[in-house]
Amino acid sequence: xxxxxxxxxxxxxxxxxxxxxxxxHVNNVTYYSxxxxxxxxxxxxQGGLDIHGGAVVGFVVSSACDYFASVAFxxxxxxxxxxxxxxxxxxxxxxxxxxxxxxxxxAAGRFVHVFVDRAxxxxxxxxxxxxxxxxxxx
Amino acid sequence: xxxxxxxxxxxxxxxxxxxxxxxxHVNNVTYYSxxxxxxxxxxxxQGGLDIHGGAVVGFVVSSACDYFASVAFxxxxxxxxxxxxxxxxxxxxxxxxxxxxxxxxxAAGRFVHVFVDRAxxxxxxxxxxxxxxxxxxx
Amino acid sequence: xxxxxxxxxxxxxxxxxxxxxxxxHVNNVTYYSxxxxxxxxxxxxQGGLDIHGGAVVGFVVSSACDYFASVAFxxxxxxxxxxxxxxxxxxxxxxxxxxxxxxxxxAAGRFVHVFVDRAxxxxxxxxxxxxxxxxxxx
Amino acid sequence: xxxxxxxxxxxxxxxxxxxxxxxxHVNNVTYYSxxxxxxxxxxxxQGGLDIHGGAVVGFVVSSACDYFASVAFxxxxxxxxxxxxxxxxxxxxxxxxxxxxxxxxxAAGRFVHVFVDRAxxxxxxxxxxxxxxxxxxx
Numbered sequence: 001x002x003x004x005x006x007x008x009x010x011x012x013x014x015x016x017x018x019x020x021x022x023x024x025h026v027n028n029v030t031y032y033s034x035x036x037x038x039x040x041x042x043x044x045x046q047g048g049l050d051i052h053g054g055a056v057v058g059f060v061v062s063s064a065c066d067y068f069a070s071v072a073f074x075x076x077x078x079x080x081x082x083x084x085x086x087x088x089x090x091x092x093x094x095x096x097x098x099x100x101x102x103x104x105x106x107a108a109g110r111f112v113h114v115f116v117d118r119a120x121x122x123x124x125x126x127x128x129x130x131x132x133x134x135x136x137x138x
Numbered sequence: 139x140x141x142x143x144x145x146x147x148x149x150x151x152x153x154x155x156x157x158x159x160x161x162x163h164v165n166n167v168t169y170y171s172x173x174x175x176x177x178x179x180x181x182x183x184q185g186g187l188d189i190h191g192g193a194v195v196g197f198v199v200s201s202a203c204d205y206f207a208s209v210a211f212x213x214x215x216x217x218x219x220x221x222x223x224x225x226x227x228x229x230x231x232x233x234x235x236x237x238x239x240x241x242x243x244x245a246a247g248r249f250v251h252v253f254v255d256r257a258x259x260x261x262x263x264x265x266x267x268x269x270x271x272x273x274x275x276x
Numbered sequence: 277x278x279x280x281x282x283x284x285x286x287x288x289x290x291x292x293x294x295x296x297x298x299x300x301h302v303n304n305v306t307y308y309s310x311x312x313x314x315x316x317x318x319x320x321x322q323g324g325l326d327i328h329g330g331a332v333v334g335f336v337v338s339s340a341c342d343y344f345a346s347v348a349f350x351x352x353x354x355x356x357x358x359x360x361x362x363x364x365x366x367x368x369x370x371x372x373x374x375x376x377x378x379x380x381x382x383a384a385g386r387f388v389h390v391f392v393d394r395a396x397x398x399x400x401x402x403x404x405x406x407x408x409x410x411x412x413x414x
Numbered sequence: 415x416x417x418x419x420x421x422x423x424x425x426x427x428x429x430x431x432x433x434x435x436x437x438x439h440v441n442n443v444t445y446y447s448x449x450x451x452x453x454x455x456x457x458x459x460q461g462g463l464d465i466h467g468g469a470v471v472g473f474v475v476s477s478a479c480d481y482f483a484s485v486a487f488x489x490x491x492x493x494x495x496x497x498x499x500x501x502x503x504x505x506x507x508x509x510x511x512x513x514x515x516x517x518x519x520x521a522a523g524r525f526v527h528v529f530v531d532r533a534x535x536x537x538x539x540x541x542x543x544x545x546x547x548x549x550x551x552x
Contacts, residue, residue: 014152017174018303022296022465024190028474028525029294029450032443036155041212051436052162060442064478074179111442156443158436160327165432166336166387167312170305189298198304202340249304290428293450300466312431317488328438350455 002068002096002105007080008137011038013097015073025070031107032063035095038079039113047133056124058113061090065109076100083137089123090114091134140206140234140243145218146275149176151235153211163208169245170201173233176217177251185271194262196251199228203247214238221275227261228252229272278344278372278381283356284413287314289373291349301346307383308339311371314355315389323409332400334389337366341385352376359413365399366390367410416482416510416519421494422551425452427511429487439484445521446477449509452493453527461547470538472527475504479523490514497551503537504528505548 004010013034021027043049043058051057071077077097084092092112096105117124126134142148151172159165181187181196189195209215215235222230230250234243255262264272280286289310297303319325319334347353353373360368368388372381393400402410418424427448435441457463457472465471485491491511498506506526510519531538540548 012152014150014175016171017178018171018294018297018305020189020298021294022298022300023471023473024298027294027450028477029443029446032446033154033156036441036443037152037211040155044212051158057437059437059484060481062478062480063442064476066476067474070473073175074182156432156435156441159432160434160436160438161333161335162436165312166339167305167308167432170308174303174305195299197299197346198343200340200342201304202338204338205336208335288428290426290451292447293454294447296465309430309432313428313487316431320488327434349451350458 002108003103004080004098007082007096009038009042009081011041011079011081013037013077013079015071015075015077017073020073025072028065028067031065031067031097031109032111034077034079034097035063035093035109035111038081038095039093039111042081042137043130043133046136048129055118056115056127056130057118058115061112061114063109063111065107067107069106071097071099071106080105081137083134084110086131086134086138088125091126140246141241142218142236145220145234147176147180147219149179149217149219151175151215151217153209153213153215155211158211163210166203166205169203169205169235169247172215172217172235173201173231173247173249176219176233177231180219180275181268181271184274186267193256194253194265194268195256196253199250199252201247201249203245205245207244209235209237209244218243219275221272222248224269224272224276226263229264278384279379280356280374283358283372285314285318285357287317287355287357289313289353289355291347291351291353293349296349301348304341304343307341307343307373307385310353310355310373311339311369311385311387314357314371315369315387318357318413319406319409322412324405331394332391332403332406333394334391337388337390339385339387341383343383345382347373347375347382356381357413359410360386362407362410362414364401367402416522417517418494418512421496421510423452423456423495425455425493425495427451427491427493429485429489429491431487434487439486442479442481445479445481445511445523446525448491448493448511449477449507449523449525452495452509453507453525456495456551457544457547460550462543469532470529470541470544471532472529475526475528477523477525479521481521483520485511485513485520494519495551497548498524500545500548500552502539505540
């Protein structure tokens, strides 16, 4: 069972009309857009990531999600985030989707960012500002 | 100039990572998804619209948007909504996108819903619950 | 009636699972993503637009669409494109969505690009390569 | 190394303008929409799946993807598909994304569908038409 206490940071997500697919639930793909949004909001606001012109860029090299229960627009959601593994140039995020007010997750996933130099695409050490923010989620 | 006082209902929108396109701003297409979300949230929560099995369905027959200033993830936004024309089976929504805390709109648009019978696709009179909710936005 | 002969360039569009919304048809918003795709494919392949680092960027300042008949995944579509007005720094595109093999359009729309300097965001004259490509669609 | 010969069915995918994110590549999330599209196109066209009113619905219970090399709009792609495990009510799809004309995959993923009764959401045996189509991809 995946519960809120397992996570360190929570990102509110307001579902949108077209998060639902033809079956009337949030499409499985859309959960990953919630994950991207939670992680990047945190990195920008807490770690100083500059997505427009910063020297480093986070590339996703793997991702996965398990779905336990469906959610649907217009549900209000929260994405829980913690850091699993923190390496010199990469980080594994662990995430879960909760309905507002609920303790048990509807889905749980993870993805790995490798930080690379924007110009050369070569892996680089995670800059100090980002690393500090990530360490607070371990 | 399009300002908040021109609108009756406000829907918060949290931008998402992939609302931005390669140019670093929210893509022009995405504004329409904000409009869809504002209108349908209002119709569901205030007018009793049942999007999963209700007898009537709102079909969009025209839409338009003018863009005044760019917005970008991770901006917090609000969509203002009012009703322009309210006919027997159709309604024109007028909408605008505001950054949280700003008075002037970054974009203003509109779209027309024709309500049809879910089974026959033929236009029907707007049901009383929906009509009441729409009249409050005129 | 909007027909194929009204357009100069045709962009194939393969619908995707999540183009459909909960009502089982391609969502009204998604048509604009088809328009963006048709125009930018043409500008890149025929006009030499460099979306990653080129000196000019096309900003959308207005857009609109009228919807005549629904389409749905897994339909094969084509987007017809012509140029309406061609100014010194702006262009109005006129577009329509056709099902493969059909003469009459399911939707017709338009949008205006203003070309700006990537660094300053100030309008600039449309570069020669792009202008030549656009003139061929008038 | 993941190559074309590992897959049984190929679904063409035309990238779209907004498949790219702010970093100029197809966003990691979008690959899953390609997977959804490949599988559902095959199930509809080869297995008779009726997504609008059929008795059974495929729910995704887990998904994953590994990313080897980036792709970007306007690339032409193909998604390769094979069936990994085929159970009584569930199936694991294995997929990969190829650039048109290339032998090595840019990404490889998988997801599991559990087929449920549309009305009760309870797992059901995969109907014969679908099962036959799935067996051809083992």
